[in-house]
Amino acid sequence: MNRREFITTAAVAGAGLLVLPSGVRGGEKAPSNKLNVALIGVWGRGLAHYGSLAEENVVALCDVNEKRFPEALAKFPNAKTHVDWRKCLDQKGIDAVVCCTADHTHAFVANWALNRNMHVYMEKPLAIAVEDARVVRANWMKKKAKLATQVGMQRHAMQNFNRVRELVRDGAIGQLTAAYAWGDRQIRRPGYLPAEGQPPEGFHFDLWLGPSPDHPYNPGYFSGGPGMNCLSWNMYWDFGVGQIGDMGSHTMDLLWNAIDATLPTTAEAKGEKFNPDVTPVECESHFDHPANDWRGPIRVSWYQGGAMPASPKPYVDLKKIDHGAMFKGTKGYVICDFGSRLVLPFGDDSDLTYYKPRTKDAVLPPLGHFQKQWIDACKNPSLKTACDFEYSGNMIEQLLLGLVAYRVGKKLEYDGAAGKVTNCPEANELLSRKYRAGWTLNG
Numbered sequence: 001m002n003r004r005e006f007i008t009t010a011a012v013a014g015a016g017l018l019v020l021p022s023g024v025r026g027g028e029k030a031p032s033n034k035l036n037v038a039l040i041g042v043w044g045r046g047l048a049h050y051g052s053l054a055e056e057n058v059v060a061l062c063d064v065n066e067k068r069f070p071e072a073l074a075k076f077p078n079a080k081t082h083v084d085w086r087k088c089l090d091q092k093g094i095d096a097v098v099c100c101t102a103d104h105t106h107a108f109v110a111n112w113a114l115n116r117n118m119h120v121y122m123e124k125p126l127a128i129a130v131e132d133a134r135v136v137r138a139n140w141m142k143k144k145a146k147l148a149t150q151v152g153m154q155r156h157a158m159q160n161f162n163r164v165r166e167l168v169r170d171g172a173i174g175q176l177t178a179a180y181a182w183g184d185r186q187i188r189r190p191g192y193l194p195a196e197g198q199p200p201e202g203f204h205f206d207l208w209l210g211p212s213p214d215h216p217y218n219p220g221y222f223s224g225g226p227g228m229n230c231l232s233w234n235m236y237w238d239f240g241v242g243q244i245g246d247m248g249s250h251t252m253d254l255l256w257n258a259i260d261a262t263l264p265t266t267a268e269a270k271g272e273k274f275n276p277d278v279t280p281v282e283c284e285s286h287f288d289h290p291a292n293d294w295r296g297p298i299r300v301s302w303y304q305g306g307a308m309p310a311s312p313k314p315y316v317d318l319k320k321i322d323h324g325a326m327f328k329g330t331k332g333y334v335i336c337d338f339g340s341r342l343v344l345p346f347g348d349d350s351d352l353t354y355y356k357p358r359t360k361d362a363v364l365p366p367l368g369h370f371q372k373q374w375i376d377a378c379k380n381p382s383l384k385t386a387c388d389f390e391y392s393g394n395m396i397e398q399l400l401l402g403l404v405a406y407r408v409g410k411k412l413e414y415d416g417a418a419g420k421v422t423n424c425p426e427a428n429e430l431l432s433r434k435y436r437a438g439w440t441l442n443g
């Protein structure tokens with residue numbers, strides 16, 4: 001059983017087994033069986049966590065918009081409120097953090113929480129710059145034996161993820177040679193919004209900007225419904241990475257789960273004309289990955305905003321799949337969306353005699369409830385999570401490197417151990433971001 005299959009199995013074995021000392025902060029025992037949780041970003045995506053957090057002690061609520069507190073306090077009346085996540089993390093006794101803020105603050109909150117020995121559930125994307133993802137991953141790797149992490153790629157719990165993995169891993173398409181994922185969400189914006197009006201009372205816009213460069217307030221950044229407002233700001237370079245941090249994180253996960261990859265050795269990309277304000281809508285990026293212990297070297301590709309991989313056969317219209325993945329092997333293809341898959345044997349010798357479906361008892365078990373998997377792992381450090389900061393950090397680092405390749409317009413040679421592009425100095429300049437004075441990434 002390899003690492004990812006162990007994780008799924010271990011998670012199921014651990015579900016419901018609260019026999020170990022729990023309420024663990026960084027491996028220390030806490031007096032109760034419940035975690036003391038800080039929820040940072042309480043509305044929007046934050047609302048989706050109310051259910052799983054209701055069984056824990058939510059002791060701190062943090063939001064830059066004070067208008068969001070009454071609803072959150074109605075659910076978690078014993079919590080203290082904060083508008084600045086840095087002050088929130090100073091509150092004594094916090095075991096674990098669930099963070100649903102805007103993308104440009106994710107790596108900051110993750111590092112600060114890990115550095116204070118708190119477990120972290122971070123909404124996707126984990127980071128919006130290569131270097132930021134690397135710092136978060138490194139911080140967690142030092143503490144992985146005692147801290148649980150999870151990135152909010154909750155579709156990972158859909159059973160089709162395991163079924164796709166089994167088909168690819170067990171040779172239904174022969175030897176894997178390439179994998180492709182795509183998403184066709186297209187939200188076009190010309191540039192940052194102009195100054196308009198003033199932030200409403202109780203809305204701390206400067207804290208919302210946080211580490212990002214200064215921009216004037218405009219209500220257009222905050223006009224979306226709960227859980228959808230990210231589509232009002234995530235396409236701007238200073239606040240997000242567009243498709244990659246949006247549906248791309250979910251869809252690449254469908255692919256990533258099946259290939260056991262770490263970091264690529266090359267990256268190249270092309271897309272629509274560069275806009276210094278807004279991330280590209282149409283873009284495609286390609287990465288070379290070395291062989292691992294069960295497959296040879298493969299090429300991984302990400303397509304977005306209308307760019308699509310070629311279909312293996314004209315009768316398969318990949319465009320009918322909004323967000324999907326395809327795996328190419330020596331004997332055919334697996335094509336899938338989040339909930340279903342099809343196998344397309346290809347070539348004269350693709351008679352499937354080389355493929356033996358798993359017996360019922362060898363089929364990968366369901367992951368269960370995705371947020372609960374993290375809560376269980378916070379309480380019992382021997383349990384693993386499916387989308388920890390290593391798995392998810394590698395995944396987002398690859399996609400973010402693709403955006404760098406898009407910006408410089410060259411094929412990049414990447415030294416993943418060092419986090420350096422070896423053939424293009426200007427690309428190295430784009431691996432990290434410049435932050436506003438007063439904000440520390442790894443504080």
Ligand SMILES: NC(=O)c1ccc[n+]([C@@H]2O[C@H](COP(=O)([O-])OP(=O)(O)OC[C@H]3O[C@@H](n4cnc5c(N)ncnc54)[C@H](O)[C@@H]3O)[C@@H](O)[C@H]2O)c1
Pocket residue numbers: 040041042043044045046062063064065068083084085100101102103105123124125152153154207208210226227228229230231245246
């Ligand atoms: N896993 C998923 O399926 C999923 C779905 C939707 C959104 N998300 C992610 O959740 C995050 C939030 O998205 P959203 O649409 O809810 O956005 P949003 O703009 O509505 O923000 C959510 C909440 O966080 C608060 N907030 C923002 N920045 C903050 C900060 N620095 N400190 C404290 N509070 C802050 C906002 O005031 C709001 O109450 C994004 O990163 C997005 O990618 C994930």
